[in-house]
Amino acid sequence: MxxxxxxxxxxxxxxxxxxxxxxxxxxxxxxxxxxxxxxxxxxxxxxxxxxxxxxxxxxxxxxxxxxxxxxxxxxxxxxxxxxxxxxxxxxxxxxxxxxxxxxxxxxxxxxxxxxxxxxxxxxxxxxxxxxxxxxxxxxxxxxxxxxxxxxxxxxxxxxxxxxxxxxxxxxxxxxxxxxxxxxxxxxxRGQNNVQGASDMACAPNVFPGYQKVSDDAARAKFEAEWKVKLQDKIGMNAIDMMYAAEAGKLKGLYIMGENPVMSDADQKHTLHALKSLEFLVVQDIFMTQTAELADVVLPAACFAEKDGTFTNTDRRVQRVRKAVNPPGNARDDSWIIMQLSHAMGYEMNYADMSEVFDEVGRLWQNVAGINYRRMEKGGIQWPCPTTDHPGTPYMFKDKFPIGKAKFSAVKFNPSLELPDDEYPFTLSTGRQLLQYHTGTMTRRVKAIDTAAHEAYVEINPADAGRMSIDNGAMVRVSSRRGSITLKAKVTNVPDVGVVFIPFHYSEAAANVLTNPVYDPICKIPELKVCAVKLEKIQEDKNHAA
Amino acid sequence: MGIKLTIDGKEVEAKNGATILQTARDYGIYIPTLCDNPALEPYGGCRLCLVEVEGMPKPTTSCTTPITEGMKVKTVTPQVERLRKTVIELLLSDHPNDCMTCERAGDCKLQEFAYFYGLRSNRFYGKRRQYTKQDGNPFLERNMDKCILCGQCVRVCNEVQGVGAIDIAYRGFDAKVCPSFENDLNCEFCGQCVSVCPTGALTGRIWSKKGRTIGIKEVETTCSYCGCGCQLNLHVRGNEIARVSSKPDNHNEGWLCVKGRFGYEFITSPDRLTTPLIKRDGKFTEATWDEAISYVAERFKKIIADNGPDAMAGLSSARCTNEENFLFQKFMRAVVGTNNVDHCARL
Structure with a gap:
């Protein structure tokens, strides 16, 4: 972004x-x-x-x-x-x-x-x-x-x-x-509320509404609303956090609804970083691979068990409504945060989630016109500055927020790890239709798990033929970071010389293989290209295992 | 300008190219249908939408007949009502009489027409279609003996979903909807076909015996999977979700994918975390909320006191709500005192 x-x-x-x-x-x-x-x-x-x-x-x-x-x-x-x-x-x-x-x-x-x-x-x-x-x-x-x-x-x-x-x-x-x-x-946007999480500034450089933490006027506004002094220094992003944890500079980490062990590039590094922490709290609906490492695990409510809003891919703020009660003692994430805040001496008192959204509106013009009452009639697309504004289906009608849009002179740079003699295949990773992200939800839906039960690597028929790999045979895929064993799916979806692995499966996690190099500006890891090799696993070995 | 005509004596006007059925609907005039769906191409299969048009020798299907200037249409006459009733009778003559146990009872268009036309007994009887169930897929249940061959499933799969997994095979009495070569269904399992099926021929496998219409409360919410943000109606019975549907007037036009429609079972998974856990000597032990909250607060406070607030960080989630994300970053910034907060937009 x-x-x-x-x-x-x-x-x-x-x-x-x-x-x-x-x-x-x-x-x-x-x-x-x-x-x-x-x-x-x-x-x-x-x-x-x-x-x-x-x-x-x-x-x-x-x-x-x-x-x-x-x-x-x-x-x-x-x-x-x-x-x-x-x-x-x-x-x-x-x-x-x-x-x-x-x-x-x-x-x-x-x-x-x-x-x-x-x-x-x-x-x-x-x-x-x-x-x-x-x-x-x-x-x-x-x-x-x-x-x-x-x-x-x-x-x-x-x-x-x-x-x-x-x-x-x-x-x-x-x-x-x-x-x-x-x-x-x-x-x-890939996840239900990526837009919203960005808008709400779960980001180290901005307050909600993309208002820079280094901007004095913005900081003063948030300090007045929250009645507390705020930092002007840009914080660490998720990638830096892992390196800081490994270096011993980051001591405590609070994770809400995230599973970085599965989703981040280079799993070994992520595991090492999280284990280096002094204190890890994970708040989730399931015991994820990340939660296993935590010192404290807090049980949260899922989307059907709470009220709130999601902002979808086209900036549409829409209601999430409680339909059922959470199991056992699981609680809304918001309740947990408010309790923690209270225990640490700062009062967050909201009668319901609409009051939280109203606070966002007071601090960010683009959603000032959106409230729960209006959303009863359906979602509203921001920017929506006033309560009589209908919302904005398309952007930049008369001008860009920065005035004139900027062309960029773009040079071509190849990916950082290309196939060579030792690792002759390009690996690309991604999602498939049935499973979702790190699989914590979809792998617990029996029907979905029946239909898409196993991890697999897509291999072009030409490569498979050359290596005598049959459809459904077990293969070992290795990169410079590690190796995983999974079933071959021989298909013409990937090109010759390319393999593809969906990253949903913890038993054969694609991110064991991926290359933790990042875009210098966005800090997005290069999950779409790295070099791997394939080895057919011999029948007898497979049997012995 | 538009084309003017009268329907049931009422002067109406619509765009050139509109059908009688579309025009009637725009003016709130009801014409019964089984095979029509406003999202799909007109089909002319069920013959329920027959109307009389002045000057035409026979009743005509309103779903496929374009309007013309000065047309005079009657939607309710003794003749068309008799024809409609006969159509329903013929459909029922080859339909299992098992509304008692059918998933769609109370929400079935065929049952509804039988009710309105008072069809308890039937003038027609004879051979009935027999099918053996052969679906290996875990999502869709196909009861083809309840199929009325309206073709909506075939059309939605082809026209909307772009998959074309099924079609009508064979002719006459043997005609049936099936995948090619009558193989098992192998498709995207979006369930669009289930959502348009007017009878109990297509249902969700996981819906079975979870509740039909009595005791069901519908809660409108937003899907929690991808960024499309589809609007879902959760059909809730007690504290359990019985099924998921979506309304056609939403921005997703009522369409859903396999995850949105069938991927809610995780909510009641026995693996759900139900109590706070504190790790002691490498093992998780159950704790009360009071214990967990005060333990976490103490540990956070100690890290802040010993190493400063920047020794703390928070990772929030693109899966949580706006309000939760707002409170989370507010907690990190205002309570802990650090800007070390991020989420997973990049992955």
Missing amino acids: AGLVTVFGSGVMTNSVPETENNDVIFVIGSNTKENHPIVALRMLKAVKKGAKLIIADPRRIPLVKHAHLWLKQRHGTDVALINSILHVMIKEDLINKKFIEERTEGFTTAAAAVEGFTPEVGEKITGVPKEKIIEAARIYAAGKNAAIYYTMGITQHSHGTDNVYSLANLVLMAGNLGRESVGLNPL
Whole structure:
């Protein structure tokens, strides 16, 4: 999101999901939408039925490819080269929106210079996408009157993730595809309340509403509301926390509803960091792999057992309502936090969750017009500054929060760990349709666990044939960090030389293998590319085990 | 401008290309249907929506007939009512009479029409379709003897979900909805087909015997899986969720995925944490809330006193609510005194 904040001044989906059906060009890059945002994918299919052109850029044959007019199968980690080549074609063929560039952007010349060397031929060499397809993609995208781009972690989970985002921003800016209904740049949010957790500033550098902790005026406002002195120094992010714990600088960690042992890159490092802590508290609904390491585990209520709000991927604040009671002595997270706060000498007194939301509204203009009473009629999309404001379906209508949007000159950097003789395969990780994230919830749904019971590694039939690996055979996958053993799934979803492992399964955790190198700006780990080797496990060995 | 016509003597107006059924619905005029769904292409299968149009020799299906200028439509006449009743009778003649145990009793369109037309006995009888259940999938239960061949499941799978897992095979009395080669269902298990099925032919396997309509309270909430933020209706009976549905007027248009529709069983998992646990000598022991809260507070206070507030950090969650995240960061900043707070947006 830091990428979009730099470019536009705000890092959110520019459009809303219902607008998708009126796109005439849909460009999906690094998003397995049909499996990971199934309902957004349905709107895409609706648009395709109405005549929209669907371009997919993805190294894997994801389910949406079946519906695509054009599939760009770029090599893993070469997105910048692909987008730069598309930009090159747009500039060369004069397919750019000069009026928009002139009026609403800055930095076009340097960005244009940066893509000058990215001819379709160069693009083809780096990405493996035939140059004709690169040219066709540029023409289709530029011809769209209502063209929108959708992306997710396939763009961001790279050591150059921010560059990927910058290059996509260049694409929408050159085409002038912003500030109108059904045109824009849309990062789809992977978890139910990523948007909300970001908005509420569970982040080390900002207060709720993206107000910098270093900004005196913002700090004064929060100090007045909370009646306490606040720190102006930026804190540690999740990645730094783990290193600080290992170094002995971080002593106590309080984790609410997170399972970093499973979700973070390089599990060995995460385990070591958490074990180095003096005191770890985990608040969750299940005994997760992370909770096992805790000194105290606090039982929490799940979504069906409490009141509150989630903010979905298109900035829509929606009610969560209590339907059943939590089991045993489990309690709402909010109740636990308030009790802890009281025990530490600070009173948090709220009669109900609507009062908490009202406090957010007092401190952040963009949700000041949203309250529980209004949400009885349905969700409201922020920005919504006043109670008579209808909410905002699409962003940047007349201006960007930073005035003019910024082009970026983006250089292509390859992923940091590429296949070599010892580790000849590229490993990519992600989710599959049935399971969810670290599996703590879905693996406890019998039906889902029956249908998607086991960890597996997707292998291209050509590689499997060469290595005599049968579908369903056990294989060992190893990287420089560790190795896991799991079933082979022989399928043409990954390309030759590439394997894919979903990260839901603790018994064969993909993040044992992944490379803990991070994007320097966003601190997102490179979960989408690392080098691994495969070994077939011999039948007798398997039997002995 | 729009096209003007009269329906049941009422002057109405609609866009060129609209059907009689769509126009009637826009004006709140009820026409019974079994195969129609506003989200799907018109089908013309069930023949319940027959209406009389002045100048047309025979009743016509209102769902597939476009409106024309000056058209005069009658939706209720003795003739169409007789035809509708016969259609229901014919459907019931090959339908198991097991409303007593059917999951959909009370929420079944066929049962409802039988009720309105007072159909306790039937003029028609004969051979009935017999099917053996063969589903190995854990999500959907298919009782094809209750299928009325309205084709909504086939169309939703194809038109909306883009999967096309099922179609109508064979002809006439042998016609049935099935996956290719009558294999087991192997699809995305979104359950869109279940949500549009007008009878008990398709239900959720985990819904079985959890409750039908009596004693059910519906609670509207937001799904807790991905960022789509679909609106769910939790059907609650006692302290348990009996099933999940979604309303078509939501931003997700009533559609859900396999996790949203069938992935709620974790709520009642025996693995749920039910009491605070404090680790003593490497083993978790149960504690009361008072003990746990004061123990955590003491340990936090000691770390802050010995090493300063920046020796503390908090990791919050994109799974929790806005209010919980707000309170969590407020706790870290205002109570502990550090900006060391983050969440997992990156993963």
